[in-house]
Amino acid sequence: PRVARGSSSLRLSMNASQAVSAADSHSDKRTHRSLLERLRQHSRGESGSAFVEALLEAAAVAAASPRRRTPLGHAQLLSMVSATVEERCALGTAECEAAVAAVGPRLPALAALLHGAHSSGEGSAAWRVGVSSVRRLLRAHGSLLASAQAWLLAEKGSATPPASEAADAACALAGAVLPLLLARGRASAEQQLDWAAWSKLLGGLLATASPAVAIDGFAPLLGALPAEELLKRVLPAVTKALKRAAEGVLPCLPRLFAALPRAAPLPAAAASSLSEQLAPPLLAASPAGRSAGGGARAG
Structure with missing residues (x-):
């Protein structure tokens, strides 16, 4: 039985890691919705609590990883976490409390992922997706x-x-x-x-x-x-x-x-x-101000 449990835990971790790796490749809405549905199915299963824990851990590892990820990839990781926790919470009070308790220590990692969703260009849409995902979790759980x-x-x-x-x-x-x-x-x-x-x-x-x-x-x-x-x-x-x-x-x-x-x-x-505080640094930062500063230093 110990071997079976360990094997099951390993499979869960691999599934969670694979889901995290897929966040960037599932960039269009249709394939991302399909991925979310598979994650919800995992979280509803008998080992759902362990899967949510594994997914959160994999997301935390991704947040600390130097690997380059797109802003949308970061945002989709957050939507995956939000979807699986919400699915656990729909099952009952005990399941919900366990899932929320698993999120708490990973808040710094979620913050890092949310920062990763903030960027120019694509980041505007990614930022909205990421913020709404985190906000759903926070709104639902005081x-x-x-x-x-x-x-x-x-x-x-x-x-x-x-x-x-x-x-x-x-x-x-x-x-x-x-x-x-x-x-x-x-x-x-x-x-x-x-x-x-x-x-x-x-x-x-x-x-x-x-x-x-x-x-x-x-x-x-x-x-x-x-x-x-x-x-x-x-x-x-x-x-x-x-x-x-x-x-x-x-x-x-x-x-x-x-x-x-x-x-x-x-x-x-x-x-x-406001004018008095901002005027001096604004003037100093202007091209004329920089030229004057450079001339003064040269003199």
């Missing part, structure tokens, strides 16, 4: 949403900025988490978002994250952030980022301003402060 929020605020809100890839992954996961937390806060006064903690998190992540990933991930927060938090934490971080790497930040400024609230414009004093 414990996962709480775990994701705790991981982001605790692990990424520390005094030491995370490495670039970890910061990008955190920003990507924030894109799935924040709309759910904001909706919960609107529905219940007791579950309001901790504005200070989240704006501090964004300010810290901007030190190392890709500006495009940070702004796209935190767009829901930027659209709802009180003016005082925007001026106190976010804009100084943007200013520092402009001074450090203007070429990467400048193309993202239109996205930043587009994400700001339109229904409630900034007060005049806040708008003036």
Whole structure:
């Protein structure tokens, strides 16, 4: 019996690994739906719990692998995880609790996959697929949403900025988490978002994250952030980022301003402060500013 169990476990792992490897090759909707249906059948079987565990582990390995994968491949991995967990949850409470418990420790890996779905070109559609897959899981299971929020605020809100890839992954996961937390806060006064903690998190992540990933991930927060938090934490971080790497930040400024609230414009004093903070780094980053800086250094 031990040999049989081990053999069965090996087959499950191989099936899960093969499914993960197939994520890139099943790029059209029809073949991807067919793959999802086969995965659902595996998760409904007697060894379904072990299969979900194996799939999550294979996805975590893929997230840490240096192998080049397309943005859509990353997004489809997330949709595979979401589909199999949802299928287990449809079977009953015990099956659902076991599947959700298996997801929790892999949230950082899901965040890394979600970051992989963010890219230019193809990445726009892939990003939507990836975010919606993760958001379905978080919306359906409050414990996962709480775990994701705790991981982001605790692990990424520390005094030491995370490495670039970890910061990008955190920003990507924030894109799935924040709309759910904001909706919960609107529905219940007791579950309001901790504005200070989240704006501090964004300010810290901007030190190392890709500006495009940070702004796209935190767009829901930027659209709802009180003016005082925007001026106190976010804009100084943007200013520092402009001074450090203007070429990467400048193309993202239109996205930043587009994400700001339109229904409630900034007060005049806040708008003036915004101009005062951003004007110097913007001028320094302009061609004229760079020429003047180069001339001054040469002199």
